[in-house]
Amino acid sequence: MDFLIAKGNYLLAVVLMMVGLWAMMAKNNLMKKILGMAIFQPAIILFYVSISTKRGATLPVAWAKLGPPQPEQYANPLPQVLMLTAIVVGVATLGVALALAQKLYRHYHTLEEDEILAREAGGRPDHE
Amino acid sequence: MNEALSGMTVGDTCLLRHLPVLVELFPFFGALTVTLIGLRWRSLCQPIALTALAFSFACSMTLCFIVAQGNGQPVEYRLGGWPPPIGIIYVIDGMNAAVLALVSGVGFLAAWSARATLGLDAPGKEPAFYALLLLTVAGLAGMSVTGDAFNLYVLMEVTSICTYALVGMGRGRAALAGFNYLILGTIGASFYLLGVGYIYIKTGTLNIADLASVLPGLRESPAIKAGFLLILVGSFLKMGFFPLHGWLPSAYTFAPSAAATLMAPLVTKVWIYVMARMLFSIFLPEYVFENLNWSEWIPYFAAAAIVFGAYRAVRAQELRRAFAYLIIAEVGYMVGGVWLGNRNGLTGALFHVLVDGLMTLCLFLFAAALAARKLPLTREGLPGLYRRMPLTMIGFTVAALSMIGLPPTGGFFSKWYLLTGALEAKSYAYFVALILASLANAFLFFRLIEKAHFEPLQDHQDHAEHGHAPDTSSHDQSRHEPEPWSITLPMLIAATGVLALGIFSSQIVGGLLRDAIPEVWP
Numbered sequence: 319m320d321f322l323i324a325k326g327n328y329l330l331a332v333v334l335m336m337v338g339l340w341a342m343m344a345k346n347n348l349m350k351k352i353l354g355m356a357i358f359q360p361a362i363i364l365f366y367v368s369i370s371t372k373r374g375a376t377l378p379v380a381w382a383k384l385g386p387p388q389p390e391q392y393a394n395p396l397p398q399v400l401m402l403t404a405i406v407v408g409v410a411t412l413g414v415a416l417a418l419a420q421k422l423y424r425h426y427h428t429l430e431e432d433e434i435l436a437r438e439a440g441g442r443p444d445h446e
Numbered sequence: 447m448n449e450a451l452s453g454m455t456v457g458d459t460c461l462l463r464h465l466p467v468l469v470e471l472f473p474f475f476g477a478l479t480v481t482l483i484g485l486r487w488r489s490l491c492q493p494i495a496l497t498a499l500a501f502s503f504a505c506s507m508t509l510c511f512i513v514a515q516g517n518g519q520p521v522e523y524r525l526g527g528w529p530p531p532i533g534i535i536y537v538i539d540g541m542n543a544a545v546l547a548l549v550s551g552v553g554f555l556a557a558w559s560a561r562a563t564l565g566l567d568a569p570g571k572e573p574a575f576y577a578l579l580l581l582t583v584a585g586l587a588g589m590s591v592t593g594d595a596f597n598l599y600v601l602m603e604v605t606s607i608c609t610y611a612l613v614g615m616g617r618g619r620a621a622l623a624g625f626n627y628l629i630l631g632t633i634g635a636s637f638y639l640l641g642v643g644y645i646y647i648k649t650g651t652l653n654i655a656d657l658a659s660v661l662p663g664l665r666e667s668p669a670i671k672a673g674f675l676l677i678l679v680g681s682f683l684k685m686g687f688f689p690l691h692g693w694l695p696s697a698y699t700f701a702p703s704a705a706a707t708l709m710a711p712l713v714t715k716v717w718i719y720v721m722a723r724m725l726f727s728i729f730l731p732e733y734v735f736e737n738l739n740w741s742e743w744i745p746y747f748a749a750a751a752i753v754f755g756a757y758r759a760v761r762a763q764e765l766r767r768a769f770a771y772l773i774i775a776e777v778g779y780m781v782g783g784v785w786l787g788n789r790n791g792l793t794g795a796l797f798h799v800l801v802d803g804l805m806t807l808c809l810f811l812f813a814a815a816l817a818a819r820k821l822p823l824t825r826e827g828l829p830g831l832y833r834r835m836p837l838t839m840i841g842f843t844v845a846a847l848s849m850i851g852l853p854p855t856g857g858f859f860s861k862w863y864l865l866t867g868a869l870e871a872k873s874y875a876y877f878v879a880l881i882l883a884s885l886a887n888a889f890l891f892f893r894l895i896e897k898a899h900f901e902p903l904q905d906h907q908d909h910a911e912h913g914h915a916p917d918t919s920s921h922d923q924s925r926h927e928p929e930p931w932s933i934t935l936p937m938l939i940a941a942t943g944v945l946a947l948g949i950f951s952s953q954i955v956g957g958l959l960r961d962a963i964p965e966v967w968p
Contacts, residue, residue, distance in 0.1 A: 407603040
């Protein structure tokens with residue numbers, strides 16, 4: 319039980335990551351793959367944010383009135399700053415994925431990967 | 447060390463100091479300009495892109511000379527003036543100076559040749575295409591110079607997102623190929639990010655030089671081992687290393703010709719460089735080759751990749767699919783060379799990055815030339831080409847000879863280093879696979895060259911069946927149809943580069959690559 323409380327965040331991150339990875343690899347519907355990606359990336363963000371938390375820590379602001387900064391009182395800001403960038407990257411990837419899915423839907427009127435491939439296979443014999 | 451530039455005779459001027467960042471900034475601001483200007487004046491897009499890339503290439507060549515004159519002393523650039531462990535730095539040594547020149551040079555040639563096929567593949571999308579092309583080049587250049595593990599992640603995603611969009615721009619199955627590339631690429635990048643997280647927990651730093659100084663004390667840590675594995679699997683996915691190559695053949699087969707011309711030569715090669723950087727600048731060879739007991743197995747995987755790629759390339763019907771499988775084989779060459787764990791293998795792999803970049807560019811430009819002339823991209827499109835576009839075929843032949851590994855070309859020398867390294871490391875499976883791949887390439891390319899050289903013009907036969915009056919005129923016209931010059935000229939430059947890399951191989955290896963490989967490397 320202690321283990322669950324102490325490592326809960328990490329366990330959750332791993333579970334989410336596996337759910338997302340499974341959806342990205344195994345699902346046939348492109349939208350479900352995108353959803354898998356939208357679960358997979360935040361799992362890693364959760365992991366990063368978890369490593370920077372600290373009980374009783376305060377905001378990492380160096381303020382002259384508080385006296386000289388004492389690192390042990392602050393939460394580590396770096397992983398959170400990194401994750402801001404990672405969130406932006408995730409949004410951009412998601413946007414491109416949705417745009418591609420939209421393009422595919424306009425062309426084939428379906429988002430099932432096997433149906434798209436079956437429709438293309440008529441014209442092209444050399445497939446992998 | 448950090449003031450390497452000021453010690454040079456080349457000059458102390460302000461601009462020279464900022465060269466490492468200018469290489470990325472020119473394409474970056476070029477991309478912004480193209481997007482804005484392209485709204486009104488579409489015909490200005492290509493000139494702007496070419497100007498930006500020409501400046502970028504000039505900067506990277508200058509850096510090459512500075513590094514070569516500085517006897518392997520790296521040039522450092524502090525972004526925003528922040529000192530290294532806190533701020534991001536760019537570090538340029540002999541190895542990535544050469545990769546940088548390759549990236550901006552190939553980017554320039556690809557942008558030059560893009561016009562001929564862009565109208566066919568993605569009409570009306572010039573601003574978007576050139577902006578994405580410039581951003582891809584900026585991202586790849588950044589990936590090759592950055593000295594910060596997280597900055598590397600950001601730049602790899604800048605590159606990847608642009609390449610997904612570039613692939614998806616094409617017709618038909620291109621969007622699906624781009625989508626699958628996006629899914630697998632995202633998994634690869636996320637694995638890398640997670641691996642960096644593991645390493646950050648243990649070390650508390652993201653600076654590559656800082657990591658290298660902290661990590662030796664943490665050799666036994668399972669977290670470091672897991673982080674290393676995650677980073678490695680992520681980079682294998684991104685570079686298309688067999689058996690994680692699933693996205694590569696379709697992406698490069700169905701992408702617009704102009705996009706494939708940019709991506710195929712660069713993306714996988716820059717990833718090889720990044721992997722080499724991971725091995726010997728972050729984790730250090732002692733860790734990789736002594737602490738990890740599975741490192742001697744990687745050359746076997748590389749051998750499998752080479753055999754698989756060569757086999758599928760020979761079997762493939764479409765030219766671009768064949769070339770894509772050749773890339774998978776070439777990735778096998780380079781991964782194997784890096785993981786042989788000796789100086790010759792690493793030198794061969796890094797030299798092959800340069801050679802392979804240029805010869806793959808030639809091959810995909812050849813495919814683009816066929817597409818520009820509306821010929822089928824299979825063997826059926828080839829007959830009579832030596833008469834019809836002799837200069838293009840010269841470029842193709844040089845690239846083919848280099849792929850096979852014949853002496854005057856760069857491909858021979860890189861393969862020679864790799865074979866020597868394989869013998870030193872007693873990695874015979876990899877050695878045999880290299881020889882087999884050469885034979886397979888010889889079979890593949892001589893079959894193509896034979897078809898192009900000895901079979902008569904197809905048009906001639908077609909028109910002959912239709913009647914007599916228009917026969918001679920149309921026949922003559924197709925025969926004298928000019929070469930697609932905007933493709934032929936870049937191709938000849940790239941072919942000259944392949945030959946020059948061969949002829950000056952000792953200078954390049956001695957002047958740039960040797961110094962960059964650390965002394966500890968056996």
